[in-house]
Every structure is written in structure tokens, then in C-alpha cells.
Amino acid sequence: MRDNLSAYSQADTEETSTELECFPYSVQHQDEGVCLLVRMGPHRILLDCGLADISSLQKNVSPSSKLPADLVLVSHAHPDHARGLLSLHQVFPSLPICASEVTSKLLPLNWLEQEKIPQFCQALPLRSPIELQKGLVVELFPAGHLPGAVAILLTYTTAQRVYKVLYTGDFFLSNSRLVEGLRLEELRGSDVNVLIVEGTYGTSRHPHRRHQENQLAERINRAIADGNSVLLPTPALGLGQELLMLLRSHHHFTGRDLDIWVDGAVARGCDAYLELLPYLPPSVQNFARHQPLFWDERVRPRVRRLQTEHRNQIGKSPCIILTDITADLSQYCRAETGHWLILLPEKIDVSVRKKYAAPTTIESYLLAQHSDGPGTTQLIHNLRPQHVVFVHGSAAYLADLTSLEELQNRYHLHSPLAGTTVELPIGDTFLQPAAPEANYQGEVTELDTVINISLPDTITGDPRWRQFADTGLIEARWQGEELVLRGLTPRELLNQNSDRYIIPDVDCCGTCRHQRGQRCWNPASPLYNFRVTLEGYCPAFEENQ
Numbered sequence: 001m002r003d004n005l006s007a008y009s010q011a012d013t014e015e016t017s018t019e020l021e022c023f024p025y026s027v028q029h030q031d032e033g034v035c036l037l038v039r040m041g042p043h044r045i046l047l048d049c050g051l052a053d054i055s056s057l058q059k060n061v062s063p064s065s066k067l068p069a070d071l072v073l074v075s076h077a078h079p080d081h082a083r084g085l086l087s088l089h090q091v092f093p094s095l096p097i098c099a100s101e102v103t104s105k106l107l108p109l110n111w112l113e114q115e116k117i118p119q120f121c122q123a124l125p126l127r128s129p130i131e132l133q134k135g136l137v138v139e140l141f142p143a144g145h146l147p148g149a150v151a152i153l154l155t156y157t158t159a160q161r162v163y164k165v166l167y168t169g170d171f172f173l174s175n176s177r178l179v180e181g182l183r184l185e186e187l188r189g190s191d192v193n194v195l196i197v198e199g200t201y202g203t204s205r206h207p208h209r210r211h212q213e214n215q216l217a218e219r220i221n222r223a224i225a226d227g228n229s230v231l232l233p234t235p236a237l238g239l240g241q242e243l244l245m246l247l248r249s250h251h252h253f254t255g256r257d258l259d260i261w262v263d264g265a266v267a268r269g270c271d272a273y274l275e276l277l278p279y280l281p282p283s284v285q286n287f288a289r290h291q292p293l294f295w296d297e298r299v300r301p302r303v304r305r306l307q308t309e310h311r312n313q314i315g316k317s318p319c320i321i322l323t324d325i326t327a328d329l330s331q332y333c334r335a336e337t338g339h340w341l342i343l344l345p346e347k348i349d350v351s352v353r354k355k356y357a358a359p360t361t362i363e364s365y366l367l368a369q370h371s372d373g374p375g376t377t378q379l380i381h382n383l384r385p386q387h388v389v390f391v392h393g394s395a396a397y398l399a400d401l402t403s404l405e406e407l408q409n410r411y412h413l414h415s416p417l418a419g420t421t422v423e424l425p426i427g428d429t430f431l432q433p434a435a436p437e438a439n440y441q442g443e444v445t446e447l448d449t450v451i452n453i454s455l456p457d458t459i460t461g462d463p464r465w466r467q468f469a470d471t472g473l474i475e476a477r478w479q480g481e482e483l484v485l486r487g488l489t490p491r492e493l494l495n496q497n498s499d500r501y502i503i504p505d506v507d508c509c510g511t512c513r514h515q516r517g518q519r520c521w522n523p524a525s526p527l528y529n530f531r532v533t534l535e536g537y538c539p540a541f542e543e544n545q
Contacts, residue, residue: 019156019163020194020387020424024416025056027391027398032418033080034392036196037069040156040163043136046072047152047167047196051084056419058091067095071132074099074121075169076149077106077237080392086111089120098122098132100140102148102279106272109236112265126150127186144172144181145369146238147276151182153190163426166383167196170392172368173375174209177245178273180281184382194424195385199415200347202397203373203404206366213246216343216365218530220320221252223341226533228361230320231332231342233350236265238369240322241273244294244303247320249287258301261314262294264324267305270294315358325350333358363518363531373401380407387412387424396464453485475517488517510534513544 025035033050035057044062046069051057057068072088072095075081085097085107099107101123108117124130129139135157140150149169156163166187175181206212223230234240240262247253247260262270270293273280277288284293291299304310306321314321315337323332325348333340333356340360344350345367352362371379380388388411390398398415407413416422442455459465468474468487475486509515509532514522520532525540 018423018425019158020165020426022194022196022389022414022416022422022424024391024418024420024422026051026418027416028394028418033083034169035084036167036391038154038165038167038196040136040154040165041158043133043156044069045136045154048073048075048081048169049084049088050080050082054084054087054091057084057088067092069095071096071098073138073152073167074103074107075143075152075167076100076146077103077109078146078170078235079110081169082107083110085121086114086117089118093120096122096132098124098138100124100126100148100150102276103150104148105276106146106148106237109265109268109272112236112268129155141186142180142182143169144174144176144179145170147179147273147279149179151187153187153192161426162191164190164192165194165196166190166192166385168198168379170198170200170370171379173371173378174368175281176209176369177242177249178280178284182379184379187379188382190383192383192385193426194387194389195380195383196389196391197376197379198370199376199390199393199398199401200370201368201372201376202393202400204397205374206368206372209368212365212367213250215530216367217246217250217252219343219363219365220247220341222533222536224256224258224318224320226339226536227318228339228341229315229318229337231329231340232320232322233325233327233329233342234266234322234345235325235348236269237272238269239345239348239367240266240269241294242367242369243322244270245284247301248296248303253301256301259313259317259319260301260303261306261310261319261321262303262323263306263321264327266322266324329353330356333360361533376401377404377406380411385411386426387414389414389416389422389424391416396462507537507541507543508534509536509538509541511544513542514540515544 019041021039023037025037026032027034032052034048035051036047038045038047049072061068074085074097088095089097097120099121104121104123107121111117124140126140126142129137131137137155139153141153143149143151151169151171152167154165171182173181220230232243234243274293277285277293287293294303295305296303314332315334321332329342329352335357337358340358342352342360342362344352344362344364346364388407390401402413402415414422440455440459442453445452470487470489473488475488477484509520514520514525515532518531518534520527520530522528522540525538527538
């Protein structure tokens with residue numbers, strides 16, 4: 001177990017207490033999802049169940065109750081937090097499973113292949129402390145990220161003291177199109193002892209949410225203007241509906257003669273959102289009073305469900321398609337359907353081919369659904385817990401968080417491996433072990449025409465090195481006073497060297513001296529800091545000598 005324990009800023013004179021433990025069945029989000037067992041005194045609470053295989057839970061049952069936990073609390077309805085719940089209910093039908101009311105309504109979308117899903121999830125109200133077992137109180141707070149997503153506050157009271165554990169699930173401090181962000185003021189001053197928090201983005205810093213939306217809208221707008229169609233593979237819940245609201249309300253698309261087609265489970269997700277309209281933010285409800293939230297053939301751009309009879313229309317004119325991340329994209333990128341721009345969301349695995357029957361350009365975009373590094377540390381500093389347990393993220397990103405000096409000096413930090421118990425004693429003082437190596441000393445050598453940056457070979461021991469150095473090419477950019485290096489991926493190189501041939505004597509972005517990494521770096525250009533197509537052009541063009 002990677003367990004980084006820091007000295008608590010104020011030594012506690014109370015007796016050491018081991019009333020709190022956390023046993024992670026799984027802490028990742030790409031393969032198995034998240035599933036944590038928290039013990040608070042005699043109570044065993046299972047937080048989420050994103051396991052595809054629940055056999056590990058079946059092996060760990062209590063001899064007295066014959067159950068793997070006393071109850072299950074679900075943070076939200078995404079598969080990496082909920083996919084194992086149906087199997088868990090089928091094997092242990094007497095095990096109580098609780099979530100917010102909205103989450104209880106969205107959960108069945110995880111098992112669309114099954115005809116009838118039993119109503120196994122008990123709905124709990126928001127912001128209302130409820131004693132589920134003697135001495136154990138649970139309270140749910142909206143966490144942003146997805147409708148119904150909650151942060152779960154557990155309070156266990158003994159004759160000696162009160163213990164509090166907060167589990168964020170996936171959280172987002174910023175407001176998005178369809179969900180209001182987590183409100184720090186609701187949790188501030190709650191005297192939390194243990195915070196179990198996601199670390200999806202590690203210490204990464206993101207642009208403002210509106211800036212991310214504008215960049216994405218601008219890229220889609222240019223693709224449509226160039227006569228291309230746009231394909232957006234997304235999860236069934238969350239991102240797909242956010243994209244639809246962005247496309248319906250952004251000034252680039254309002255009133256535009258354009259078809260937006262929605263296919264597969266994403267369309268089912270839209271139907272589910274429509275049934276939950278009273279739970280969505282007031283601005284969304286107000287929008288829905290004047291025009292349909294999703295399905296609308298009257299107001300441009302038109303949003304329609306993609307039916308079998310519509311498929312022959314695809315490609316006759318530029319359009320936008322939202323479909324499942326698991327869909328075979330070749331059913332859309334067919335011969336004689338024109339050029340396609342396939343936009344892939346960062347941090348979500350989507351299977352794509354190198355070649356399709358139609359010419360394609362494949363790019364990625366950021367429209368964050370989780371808080372970035374500064375948002376995570378902001379939450380921690382507002383709650384000031386004694387212990388912080390990082391889950392839900394790659395091992396490297398979680399190690400980045402546990403290496404932050406601003407956190408090490410104030411909190412006990414844990415980044416546990418699956419299958420290892422984390423004891424969370426309250427009132428004990430820990431010694432600070434050596435922090436893992438996160439910085440590398442190097443040298444810069446200026447030559448006549450190039451600059452060499454030399455780093456020690458110890459950097460290759462980090463699992464991220466192979467991806468960084470995969471192509472042997474890097475991109476550098478300034479971030480304040482710091483120079484940030486980023487490895488170029490094979491996908492980016494394939495995209496830049498695709499079947500679009502750029503003639504050297506044509507004035508376009510591909511031959512402009514300010515275009516690097518398919519992004520414009522000319523402050524005088526209206527495309528500055530935006531990704532550009534190589535055949536694009538703007539008045540600030542300067543020939544690449």
C-alpha cells in the first residue's frame with residue numbers, strides 16, 4: 001500500500017482510537033470502478049459498487065449477518081460506481097442499498113440489456129440527517145458532476161466522541177449546463193475526521209469551464225463551416241446531455257440550419273433526464289418552459305433521435321451525431337458521407353480505428369466533469385480533516401496528490417491499493433516518512449539552432465514515461481513563468497499526417513509559422529490558442545520559412 005502519513009499539525013493528547021477503517025475493494029475508475037468498505041465502530045458501510053465481478057464481496061461476508069456489509073450507499077449512477085449493484089442485490093436481496101432520489105431513478109440505465117430491473121434502491125432525501133442504524137447517521141449533499149450525485153457524510157456517535165467520514169464520490173465544484181456544482185459552504189465546519197476524495201485529474205489545472213465550452217464549440221463550428229460532419233462518442237449519462245445543451249444554447253449554433261442526431265444509450269439518457277426535469281437547476285427548467293430540452297424538430301438546430309430510416313440521410317449535409325462510447329463508429333463514417341471530425345473526450349476510453357470508409361480527423365477535447373487539482377485541494381482545506389484518503393484515479397495521479405507539500409504538512413495522506421486495510425486512528429500523531437520523488441533536476445544547453453534539455457534517467461521509472469516518450473516528439477508551452485513539456489501521442493501525429501495533403505505554396509494553417517501542434521500561437525490571430533485545421537486560414541497568416 002502506498003500510504004503517505006503526515007504529522008498532524010496539532011498533537012492530540014486524546015487516547016488513540018481505531019474506530020475507523022477503510023478497506024478498498026477497488027480504487028480505480030477505468031477497469032473495475034470504485035468500491036470501498038468503511039468500518040465505523042460496529043457498522044460496516046459499503047460505498048459504491050463499481051465492480052463488474054462481485055466475487056470478492058461474496059468472499060467477505062459477516063459470519064453473523066451473512067452479508068458483505070450492513071448497508072450500501074451509492075454516490076451516483078455512473079457505471080464505474082454502480083455497475084455491480086444489480087448483481088449485489090440478486091446475491092444479497094436483504095442488503096439495504098440507498099442513494100439520492102435522482103440516482104435511484106437513473107440506476108436502471110446501467111443494465112439496458114435486461115428487460116425488467118427490480119426497484120432495489122431506497123431513495124434518501126438531501127441535506128437531511130437520517131439515522132440508518134443505532135448511532136450511525138447519514139446525510140447527503142449535492143456533489144455536482146451528474147444529476148443526483150452526492151457527497152455522503154457519515155456520523156458515528158459513541159459515549160466518548162463523535163466520528164465523521166465524508167465520501168465525495170465524483171464531485172465538481174463548478175456549475176455545468178445541467179448540474180449545479182458542490183457548495184463548499186454546506187460542508188464547511190462539519191468537523192470531518194476522514195475525507196475520502198477522488199483524484200481523477202491529480203494535480204492538473206484546468207481552464208475555466210466556460211473557456212472549455214467555448215473552445216469545443218469553436219472547433220465544432222469550424223468543422224461544420226468547412227463542410228465536415230462531427231461525431232461525438234460519449235457515455236450514456238452526463239457528458240452527452242451536457243454537450244446537447246451546449247450545442248442548443250451556444251451562439252455558434254442557435255438558429256443554425258443544422259441536424260443533431262442522438263443515438264443509442266445516449267438517447268435513453270436524454271429520456272431519463274426529461275423525467276427528472278423538476279430536479280434540474282432552475283435555469284434548465286426555465287429553458288424547458290419555452291422549448292423542449294432535447295427532442296426538437298421545430299427550433300434550429302434540430303435535435304432528433306437517430307432512427308433506422310434516418311441513416312441514409314447521414315452525410316448528405318454536415319451534421320452532428322452523439323452516440324455511445326462503445327458504438328462501432330464505422331456505421332456513421334461510411335463511404336460517400338463526406339469528411340468526419342471525431343472528437344473524443346479526455347479521460348474516457350473510446351475505441352477508434354485508424355481508417356474508416358470516409359476520410360476522418362480524430363481529435364480530443366476537454367470538457368471536465370470532475371474537479372481539477374486546485375479544486376481538490378480547495379475542498380480539503382475547507383474541511384480540514386485529520387485523514388485524507390485518495391481514490392478513483394491512476395496510481396501516478398494519486399501519487400502526485402499525496403506528494404503535495406501543502407497537504408503533507410497538514411493532513412495524514414493515504415493512497416491505498418485495493419485489498420489493503422487502511423486504519424484511520426483519530427487522535428494519534430504520525431511521523432512523516434520521506435515523500436516520493438516527484439521533481440527531477442536537469443540541465444539546459446543552448447546551441448546555435450536548438451536547445452537541449454537533459455534529465456536523469458530515473459524519470460523513466462515513472463509509469464507515465466512510456467506514454468510521454470511514445471513518439472519521441474514533444475510540445476512545449478509557457479504556463480506563467482514555467483515551461484511545460486507534453487509528449488505528442490501517435491493519434492495526434494496520425495491526425496496531422498492524415499490523408500489531407502497540404503500543398504506547400506498554399507496559404508493555410510498547415511503552412512503558417514504560428515501553427516504548432518495543430519494550435520494557433522499568433523496573438524494577433526482570432527484563432528489564438530485554439531486548435532486549428534491544417535487547411536484553415538485567417539488574415540493573420542504568416543508563411544513558415
